[in-house]
Amino acid sequence: DGGITQSPKYLFRKEGQNVTLSCEQNLNHDAMYWYRQDPGQGLRLIYYSQIVNDFQKGDIAEGYSVSREKKESFPLTVTSAQKNPTAFYLCASSQGPFYSDTEAFFGQGTRLTVV
Amino acid sequence: DQQVKQNSPSLSVQEGRISILNCDYTNSMFDYFLWYKKYPAEGPTFLISISSIKDKNEDGRFTVFLNKSAKHLSLHIVPSQPGDSAVYFCAALAILTGANSKLTFGKGITLSVRP
Numbered sequence: 001d002g003g004i005t006q007s008p009k010y011l012f013r014k015e016g017q018n019v020t021l022s023c024e025q026n027l028n029h030d031a032m033y034w035y036r037q038d039p040g041q042g043l044r045l046i047y048y049s050q051i052v053n054d055f056q057k058g059d060i061a062e063g064y065s066v067s068r069e070k071k072e073s074f075p076l077t078v079t080s081a082q083k084n085p086t087a088f089y090l091c092a093s094s095q096g097p098f099y100s101d102t103e104a105f106f107g108q109g110t111r112l113t114v115v
Numbered sequence: 116d117q118q119v120k121q122n123s124p125s126l127s128v129q130e131g132r133i134s135i136l137n138c139d140y141t142n143s144m145f146d147y148f149l150w151y152k153k154y155p156a157e158g159p160t161f162l163i164s165i166s167s168i169k170d171k172n173e174d175g176r177f178t179v180f181l182n183k184s185a186k187h188l189s190l191h192i193v194p195s196q197p198g199d200s201a202v203y204f205c206a207a208l209a210i211l212t213g214a215n216s217k218l219t220f221g222k223g224i225t226l227s228v229r230p
Contacts, residue, residue, distance in 0.1 A: 006158075033218075040124070042204060042222035043159070058217065090158050103149065104218060106158030 002027045006091050006107035013078070013085070013114050021076045021110045023091030032074035033092040033104065036060065043090065049074055078112060086114045118142045119207050121221035129229050134192040136224050138205030141186065145207040149218070150179060150190050153202045162203070163190070195228045202226070 004025040013019045023032065034046040045058030049068040063082025068074055074093075078085045088111050092104040120139045128134045138148075146167040151159035165172040165179045165188065172179050178191045192199055205221040 004158075009156075035220075040222060042119075042121075043206075043218075043220040045217055045219075048217065092158070103161035103164065106151075106160065108158050109156065111156075 004091060004093050004105050004107040006089075006110050009108065009110060011110055011112045013112065015114055016080045018077055018079050019085075019112065021078065021089055021091075021112070023074045023076065023107060025072055025074075025093040025105075027093055027105065028071070029093035029095055029105070030071070031094045032068070033094075034058070034064070034066065034074070034076045035090040035092065037088040037090060037109075046076065046089075085112055087112060116141075117221070118145075119205055119219050119221040121205055121224050123224055124222070125225040125227070127227045127229060128195050130197055131194045134190075134195045134199065134226055134228070136190040136192075136203050136205075136226065138188050138190075138221055139186055140188075140207050142207070142209070142219075143186070144209040145219075147208050147210050148179070148181065148188050149206045149208075150177075151204040151206060151220075153204060153223070159204055192226075195226075197228045197230050200226055200228045 007022045031050050033048040035043040037043050044060050046064050047066040049055035052071050055068050065077045090109045091107040094104045118141050149164040150162040152162045153159040163174050163177045163179050165181050170181050181188045202223045202225050204223045206218045
C-alpha cells in the first residue's frame with residue numbers, strides 16, 4: 001500500500017545532541033513538508049521541498065536542517081541550536097503544489113522529547 | 116500573527132446533532148481552504164476542501180461553507196457521531212499567487228461528540 005512513513009514514533013534526545021527524523025513516501029509525490037505541532041499552536045511549517053535537491057524554509061526553520069537527495073525521502077535534522085525541540089513532528093507529502101484536488105498526506109508523526 | 120484563526124479551542128455536541136466548527140482568516144490572498152481531522156498520536160487526514168470560487172462544498176455528512184467577504188468558513192457535520200471526536204484543523208493557501216506549497220494551519224478545534 002502507498003503511504004508516508006515516519007520513524008521512529010517516539011524519540012528521546014539528550015540536550016545538545018543533533019537528531020534526525022526519518023520520512024519516507026512511496027506515493028511518487030514531488031512535494032514533501034515538515035510540520036511541528038505544539039499544544040495550542042496548530043501545525044507550523046518548518047521546511048518544504050517541491051522537488052528533489054531543492055527545499056525552502058518554512059515559518060520556523062531556525063535550528064533545523066533538511067535534505068532531499070531522493071524523491072521518496074525528506075529527513076529532518078533537529079540540531080542543538082533548536083531551543084525548544086520537544087514537540088510532535090509531522091511529515092507530509094503531496095502530488096505537487098496544491099491544486100483544487102490536491103491534498104497533503106501526513107505521516108503518523110514522531111514525538112521528540114529532549115531530556 | 117495568526118493568519119488562520121480557530122478561536123474556539125473546543126466544542127461538545129450530542130450525538131445526532133449538528134457540529135459547527137468555525138474558522139476565520141486574515142490573508143485576503145488565500146483562495147483555497149481545507150479541513151483536516153486528527154486523532155491523538157496520528158497524523159492529520161484530509162476531510163474536505165473548498166475553493167474561493169465556491170461558497171459551499173458537500174461530502175456526505177460534511178459541508179464546508181465559505182463567506183469570502185467575512186473571511187470566514189465553517190465546517191458542518193450532520194449528524195454528528197462519536198467517531199467524529201477529534202481535533203479539526205482549518206488550513207488555507209494562496210494558489211493564484213503561487214504560494215501554493217505552504218499550507219497555513221489554524222490551531223485546531225477539539226470536537227467531542229457525546230453518545
